[in-house]
Amino acid sequence: MIAEIGAFAAALALALSLAQGALGLAASRRDSRAEATAAIAQAAAAMCIFAFACLIAVFVQSDFSVAVVAANSHVDKPLIYKIAGAWGNHEGSMLLWCTVSALFGAILASTRGRQSLGLWSRSVGVQGLVTAGALIYTLFISPPFARLDPAPMLGAGLNPLLQDPALVAHPPLLYLGYVGLSVPFSLAIAALIEGRADQAWAKSLRPWTLAAWTFLTVGIAIGSYWAYYELGWGGWWFWDPVENASFMPWLVAAALVHSSIVTERRGSLASWTILLAIIGFGLAILGTFLVRSGVLTSVHAFAVDPTRGIAMLVLLFVALGIGFGLYAWRAPKLSQPSGFAAVSRESMLVWNNFGLAIAAGVVLIGTLYPLIVEAAGGGLISVGPPFFNATVAPLLGVLFLLLPLGPMLTWRVGDMRAALMRLAPAAVLALITLFGALALSSWRAAPAIGLALGVWLVAGGLIYLWTRLQRGEGRLAAKIALMPLAVWSMSVAHIGAGVLTIGAIAETAFRSERAAALQPGESVAFAGGRVMLLEVRQTEGPNYTSNRANFQVDRHGVTEALSAERRFYSTSPMPTTEVGILGRIDGDLYIALGDAVRDTPGAWSIRLYHNPLVYLIFLGALMMALGGLLSLLALARRRKVAA
Amino acid sequence: MRRRDQRLMMIGAAGAVLVLAATLTFVGLRDSVVFFVAPSELAEKAQANQRVRLGGLVVEGTLRRDADGAMRFAVTDGVTQVEVRYDGILPDLFREGQGIVAEGVWAPGQAFEAERVLAKHDETYMPREVAEALKQSGEWKGEGAP
Numbered sequence: 001m002i003a004e005i006g007a008f009a010a011a012l013a014l015a016l017s018l019a020q021g022a023l024g025l026a027a028s029r030r031d032s033r034a035e036a037t038a039a040i041a042q043a044a045a046a047m048c049i050f051a052f053a054c055l056i057a058v059f060v061q062s063d064f065s066v067a068v069v070a071a072n073s074h075v076d077k078p079l080i081y082k083i084a085g086a087w088g089n090h091e092g093s094m095l096l097w098c099t100v101s102a103l104f105g106a107i108l109a110s111t112r113g114r115q116s117l118g119l120w121s122r123s124v125g126v127q128g129l130v131t132a133g134a135l136i137y138t139l140f141i142s143p144p145f146a147r148l149d150p151a152p153m154l155g156a157g158l159n160p161l162l163q164d165p166a167l168v169a170h171p172p173l174l175y176l177g178y179v180g181l182s183v184p185f186s187l188a189i190a191a192l193i194e195g196r197a198d199q200a201w202a203k204s205l206r207p208w209t210l211a212a213w214t215f216l217t218v219g220i221a222i223g224s225y226w227a228y229y230e231l232g233w234g235g236w237w238f239w240d241p242v243e244n245a246s247f248m249p250w251l252v253a254a255a256l257v258h259s260s261i262v263t264e265r266r267g268s269l270a271s272w273t274i275l276l277a278i279i280g281f282g283l284a285i286l287g288t289f290l291v292r293s294g295v296l297t298s299v300h301a302f303a304v305d306p307t308r309g310i311a312m313l314v315l316l317f318v319a320l321g322i323g324f325g326l327y328a329w330r331a332p333k334l335s336q337p338s339g340f341a342a343v344s345r346e347s348m349l350v351w352n353n354f355g356l357a358i359a360a361g362v363v364l365i366g367t368l369y370p371l372i373v374e375a376a377g378g379g380l381i382s383v384g385p386p387f388f389n390a391t392v393a394p395l396l397g398v399l400f401l402l403l404p405l406g407p408m409l410t411w412r413v414g415d416m417r418a419a420l421m422r423l424a425p426a427a428v429l430a431l432i433t434l435f436g437a438l439a440l441s442s443w444r445a446a447p448a449i450g451l452a453l454g455v456w457l458v459a460g461g462l463i464y465l466w467t468r469l470q471r472g473e474g475r476l477a478a479k480i481a482l483m484p485l486a487v488w489s490m491s492v493a494h495i496g497a498g499v500l501t502i503g504a505i506a507e508t509a510f511r512s513e514r515a516a517a518l519q520p521g522e523s524v525a526f527a528g529g530r531v532m533l534l535e536v537r538q539t540e541g542p543n544y545t546s547n548r549a550n551f552q553v554d555r556h557g558v559t560e561a562l563s564a565e566r567r568f569y570s571t572s573p574m575p576t577t578e579v580g581i582l583g584r585i586d587g588d589l590y591i592a593l594g595d596a597v598r599d600t601p602g603a604w605s606i607r608l609y610h611n612p613l614v615y616l617i618f619l620g621a622l623m624m625a626l627g628g629l630l631s632l633l634a635l636a637r638r639r640k641v642a643a
Numbered sequence: 644m645r646r647r648d649q650r651l652m653m654i655g656a657a658g659a660v661l662v663l664a665a666t667l668t669f670v671g672l673r674d675s676v677v678f679f680v681a682p683s684e685l686a687e688k689a690q691a692n693q694r695v696r697l698g699g700l701v702v703e704g705t706l707r708r709d710a711d712g713a714m715r716f717a718v719t720d721g722v723t724q725v726e727v728r729y730d731g732i733l734p735d736l737f738r739e740g741q742g743i744v745a746e747g748v749w750a751p752g753q754a755f756e757a758e759r760v761l762a763k764h765d766e767t768y769m770p771r772e773v774a775e776a777l778k779q780s781g782e783w784k785g786e787g788a789p
Binding site: 231347354361366369380381383386390391516599605606607 | 649650652653657660661663664667668670671672674675676677678679696707708712713730731732733734746
């Protein structure tokens with residue numbers, strides 16, 4: 001019964017979002033109509049949330065007559081994973097997509113700000129159509145509430161790899177980011193229809209791009225962290241199509257975050273901002289398509305179903321076709337006032353956008369190239385990490401070289417000499433790092449340059465904070481308290497990018513690994529210490545049994561205990577790895593337990609990794625997300641002051 | 644500097660970055676693309692020491708461990724068996740009889756040296772490359788089989 005109610009609510013939501021689209025796009029000047037549009041948007045969101053709550057309810061009840069529950073859940077599963085099962089599958093995750101889109105539509109409808117009625121109304125309308133498109137796809141191509149007759153007694157269980165706290169949070173966060181990009185898209189389409197993209201418009205665009213980018217940052221970081229500790233391969237980023245699918249919208253969202261600042265503050269770059277918003281949403285749909293269609297062989301692909309892939313491509317082409325078509329037709333009409341000099345805050349932000357957009361383009365080419373070659377009859381190929389490391393890294397390197405200069409320059413016309421003088425200490429530190437790393441790594445240029453760039457970003461960000469604190473009178477503590485949130489947010493995010501760079505380079509270039517077969521009592525030398533296997537025991541979990549290996553690690557004069565597991569879930573023939581990680585200031589000692597060695601009784605295969613400074617990767621990503629969050633707070637505070 | 648010169652300078656610099664990106668992409672695609680081969684095509688298509696992806700089913704009963712700790716197993720497309728050597732922990736989803744993709748290098752008369760072995764998260768799913776290999780050799784038993 002709950003399933004039918006849920007399906008009905010979703011159908012109602014579809015009707016409401018179509019109405020929201022029609023009424024919003026008509027953009028009547030009558031206030032009553034505008035109120036009705038907002039009310040419909042809220043009703044559509046309520047219906048979607050209700051439908052999704054119904055889906056969670058059937059998962060919690062373990063109602064195996066519902067097909068997705070039977071395919072993805074099991075009575076033995078802990079409650080939190082039953083709930084998470086609602087979005088741990090294709091159908092449920094698409095309903096989540098719709099729900100988030102409708103929810104954002106309702107929020108958009110209730111935050112008009114200083115936008116003109118036409119712009120506001122049309123953006124709500126376009127958002128309604130986005131929700132409707134997603135709902136049509138969900139209800140007709142992958143219905144989440146379809147019944148099974150006869151109902152099976154037991155469910156198949158959620159893939160054990162996905163039974164993990166990080167993966168409870170990862171998909172919703174990524175979807176908040178992906179779908180968050182639909183709002184800038186709606187605002188962009190509305191601006192094109194109205195033929196106007198002014199500073200008030202950019203002001204309402206900014207929180208959405210910031211929120212989408214922040215969600216994507218956290219979502220990707222959690223996904224990467226999960227891959228690091230759950231897959232047991234010691235790596236955190238594999239340039240896999242599924243990862244690229246989230247990285248491309250992230251790059252474009254980062255560009256959009258910066259370009260919308262220029263549009264809001266200076267009124268320029270409006271048509272570029274609009275183009276980025278369209279591309280960003282296009283890449284978000286493409287991301288969903290790549291993950292869900294399985295057209296690309298991936299280390300972690302999920303579902304394969306050609307009709308789903310084709311339907312999603314249709315949605316992509318409709319969104320991009322309308323977006324680019326309108327852009328070609330209307331963008332030339334958008335006025336472009338206020339010029340700026342080649343050395344100015346604006347020009348640096350243009351470079352930022354240029355670099356991020358090209359990087360996104362290169363990732364796109366690398367990701368889609370196998371499809372193009374195959375379609376052209378060139379056979380099956382794959383494009384792996386060497387390509388992305390050789391292309392994206394240098395581009396981001398150029399970007400990072402310029403990054404600390406941006407905040408140091410003023411709007412319109414900046415003083416490059418003064419900016420460079422102030423950054424001189426950062427440059428000195430970066431050069432020391434460069435030569436130090438070159439000498440210590442036996443002259444490997446690439447990692448040394450990467451580390452130096454990371455230091456340059458961190459030091460540059462700190463110098464900017466310091467120069468801001470030099471302004472004005474009063475004690476340091478008072479000045480720290482009075483510093484605008486916007487300054488903090490930018491500095492934290494930029495320093496975070498530097499911290500991430502240092503961690504990523506250190507981990508990638510200086511990681512050590514070793515495989516060994518050990519019997520209890522035996523030990524191996526590793527990463528300046530010794531690792532001894534003490535014992536391997538059988539243990540029981542709530543819905544699995546496991547082999548648990550206890551190790552003793554002697555490093556730097558300290559003896560510590562560490563354990564790693566291999567779990568066998570009753571619902572899946574595949575065991576999963578629970579790695580043991582010993583996190584220390586120099587990095588992680590990481591142990592993955594393999595199988596029992598066949599020929600030597602009592603021996604177990606293990607793999608040891610030492611990942612230097614790997615925690616900086618996740619710390620840096622979190623700092624960037626914190627920067628986004630602070631920036632959102634700054635916008636909210638400014639809005640309150642203005643009101 | 645005059646306005647026009649400034650603009651020219653920016654366009655010039657942007658052009659330089661674009662050229663750099665295009666060159667990197669072109670060279671990268673030329674050098675680091677990895678071709679997929681089926682076991683029966685390995686001898687004919689793969690040049691010695693060129694990186695390729697080898698896809699197929701792991702032959703039952705062939706998985707064993709060398710004295711140095713490396714894993715050895717055979718991969719087949721139903722026509723030819725190829726011996727694969729991999730020094731590392733096999734993925735959790737690795738099983739005899741299952742489809743896998745091994746990426747690495749091969750030289751005539753030697754085992755395929757895998758640097759990465761991929762298996763799927765989802766045990767019901769066959770890597771597409773393996774499916775292609777089985778279809779080519781006529782051993783395909785899934786959807787659309789004769």
